[in-house]
Amino acid sequence: MKKLLVGLVLLGLCFGLFNFKGLASQGEFEEIVLDFREDIPIAQIDNQLRVIAQQFNLAPQLNSIFSKPDNVYIVKGDRATLKALRRSFVAKSTEYIEPNYIYNALEVPNDPDYNKQWNLRSIKVESAWDETKGNGVTVAVIDTGVSRVPDLKQTKFVRGYDFVNNRETAIDDSGHGTHVAGTIAQSTNNNYGVAGIAYEANIMPLKVLSAFGGGTVADIAEAIKFAADHNADVINMSLGGGGDSHLLKEAIAYAHRKGVVVVAAAGNANKNSASYPARYPHVIGVAALDSAGEKAPYSNFGAGVDISAPGGVGTGAGGIVQETINSKGQAMFVSFQGTSMAAPHVAGVVALIKATGVKEPDQVRSVLKKSAMRVKNDTLNHYGAGQLDAAAAVKLAVRGQISFRDFFRWLRDSGYLNPRFWIDGGAVAFLPKLAMVLGSYLLAWFLRVYFPFTWSWSLLGGLVAGSSGLFFLRGFYIFDFPQVPFRIMGSSIPEMGNMIAGNNILNPLFASVLIPFILVALLLNKPVWKWFAIGTALGVAACLGVNAVVSPAVWGMGSGAIARVFLFINALMCYSLALLAVKVERST
Template sequence: MRRLGLVGLFLAGLMLAIASFKGLAANGTYESIVLDFREDIPAVQIQQQLDAIAQQYQVKPRLNSEFSEGDHLYIVEGNSRLLQALQKSKLAKSTEAIEPNYIYRAFFTPDDPEYSKQWNLRSINAEAAWDETKGSGVTVAVIDTGVSRVPDLKDTQFVEGYDFVSDRSDASDDNGHGTHVAGTIAQSTNNGYGVAGVAYEANLMPLKVLSAAGGGTVADIAEAIKFAADHDADVINMSLGGGGESEVMQEAIAYAHDKGVVIIAAAGNANQNSASYPARYPHVIGVSALGPTGEKAIYSNYGAGVDIAAPGGQTQGEDSTGGILQNTIDAETGEPIFAAFQGTSMAAPHVAGVAALIKASGVQEPDAIRNVLLESARAVTDDGLNYYGAGHLDAANAVKLAMRGQITFRDFFRWLRDNGYLNPRFWIDGGAVALLPKVAMVLGSYLLAWFLRNYLPFWSWPLTSGLVAGSAGLFVFRGFYILDLPQWPFRVMGSSIPELGTALQGTNALNPIFASVLIPFLLLALFLGHAEWKWFAVGTTLGVASCLAISAFMSPHLLWLGTGAIAQAYLAVNALLCFGLAYLVTRGEGEAA
């Protein structure tokens, strides 16, 4: 019944999305209405109708231009109330269209000559976001190697910072890393020079905690976090990290969060299954890196602690076109250069910049800004190891969502619809949870039990538990990702017995040892003499039979055996063996069961 309730909730959400689709689709602005009269309507009749409109609604219809007379295209000033009235009037019979005269605007494209090389800004839809805001009035603290005022930061606003390495107010860069990061956030843009930044009207607060060699202490970083919070920073970017948990840093992060600061950190570049600290801490948005193709960059950490993914670049040898291009300094000479870097360090400032755009759009609280970032991300459906968190960063979606104000259930359903979750084929064809095959496995296991109904205590809890465990498991848990908790327990809980062999790897392929009659045989041999556990073993055997049969029919995929006829035959044969084994064990039980 609980599973039927989940299916009912899904269908109710689908119906609500369909019912509200028309209202959600149109969000353009207009100040006038287009009246497109049919070409076969005489001019005299058109004029009579225009006069009637003018008299009834106190408006003045007019030709759109001197070229509109032949097309009978007229404009009348008005709002949605007048639009609805005209659409319901007799005028509809004489027109081809009565519709809003939507206002379209040119998308802003900066004139920076090297902007064409910044694939990363286009991949997060920065241009559409800039039509609404550029981050004015927001301060972003860059906790890094310092920031030098290179030529392409000339027009960027700076606020007071500090060098915690040398204990002085001048927080200039002697490495190049921090200046590059700062450029991604707020490079001077549309200045006819160099490249662009995400939130280029935001203020930068340089806080140096890393030396020229790139290293720094937890104590300095924690002090910099508190400094930023005490000096009115709105966003903190930390493109740094390491191993080892620190109560001092965790306290500083909580302090900054309580003062309303959004905190963003890089996940790390070790290609390991968990983000580094401080990205793993609560109240920190951990960022993994994407390459130019939108896939996880080969170096990026993933798994626990990753909340969202953003462009981090991926270069190949001497070819730097796949990197993130910004103006920084040469670490050896200190001279300004344009350089393409790669790393989660480059991904995090994209998120910091978009957080600044969201803040400038009117969303104030750090948790609300976090929610906008995650809800507006472009979801990735096949992400068993949490490479991407909520999905790919999207500046335009984030600003659009932020400008709607508070996120409502209506916004949530819109987000579900736009990301495909309300499309049944998303679930059927392998979305976050492949709903149809999983339900089919559970129902199939009950059907197999029904075939043996004369021998089985059909509604006993041991049998039912075995049917579910063997067929589909608690599959709704497979998509759960909770900050700082290991993800493998959710994948294990969400897996059926045949899927346990590959649950830790997060792959859809089945291990032939687990996807066979072997485990059901061992369970029956172990529990055959037990009054209740025997029925759990029988249920598991029938559940496995159903899982293997459905998998053979819908998506045969086995490690070492591939996805072809051999895998299909292997699954089908083992499904028959499981059912036969259950039949033999229950044969003769009769009413004594």
């Protein structure tokens, strides 16, 4: 029996944590689908539909004329209505009750010449845009400079530098750097021109190449350090040469130590090795593909190539089109080809990856390589890890990542940032709830006085979860499984009440040290998540302590002295558990 209870707790806990990580994927809906079982008589279905209409004030109707054989009905409703229906009498007569999710077409930019950008579609960038567009990430374009042509008008720029002419304004006098910057962050959805990959990212223009396309290693090395010192997240270098330079290698290592991802073109000599700087350690070397996904005939390959991306062939439909300038400085849309065009595709996807929260350069490189589309029989390393896949890279990056926006939404919908948390129960319930919240922070502060530690989001998240009563277990149940144990598991905090008895009696299994203990046992050796476990223990201690004073009602123990002592003891045990965990942390 003990093993069964622990198993149920672990199942509920895992559900809660998976739900926590999967918030970004929760869809929107305005309707609910009721799929009645085919073995239910029509008369019985009609009767239940009438009861639903009366009891829930809903108007069920067939989804379409084709829905009658499958008994699929639709009702208007939100998540509260969905939960109520799933817990009602009608659940036994249905195969499932689920949201009628609203799906949308993948984002297609309104830029009129986007249809010419086969290269962006080939890396599946539209699916990547569903998650991120690179907001907040800065990409340094170390090139011939960048001119703000009309299709870069809405693109965000940060301060750069012209190392060729030693001035702050890094104006392009070639067209190469502007074209590269366009692939990374061309203004998008502006009803003009073409699109860019990470079009919400910032561009840092750094001019190291003259109008004739040449530049010195000393200038390039200084530009790399400038970018690293001025908060660039990504560096793109669509340039290269044949000489190994200690100065350049040291600059790249410096940028890598500061968390900058460095991307460089492999070179256009069709040789079995990438040029420098693509060949250096800590640089992602990029080979070029044509519109058929084959290695472009000019692209270098072999040593130093980490991944391949569209570089185009020719200056027509098979090239990479972006807006840049001509020899007279006039803006125009031009198709270029080369590994210089391939590298910014990777730099743009790196910006998307970094925007999801993956920061370390080696982690970003790993995401790029693991998500790349594999190419069989690539004996000469034409493709490196494979072909760039923006959608797969972003999907891999966000797996297990929680953005502040998602975390805030989680708190808003489920925790004490939800106004209902404070309003439910009226003024009588407000002060105890406030005491739970403040109590958890006071316990953490008291612990910190004697065992100094650093405040972190994981610790604060644990305090939130614990002090609001392990709210991530709310409403947990699986349809077509026996409902009783799962509904009991969803009643761990007083404001939720007991799903069976219909009152606010606490469940002794969850109104105890058990879940904090399991969390600490599972997460104590995890550098970040152990603080979530410690915070949860402190939060539950505050929650149980307050309930022991104001509402000592425990299932099977009544609401007298026994229940009060039970809650006090478990609150003390939760605090002791946190204390022990911090001591272990300090001793390691």
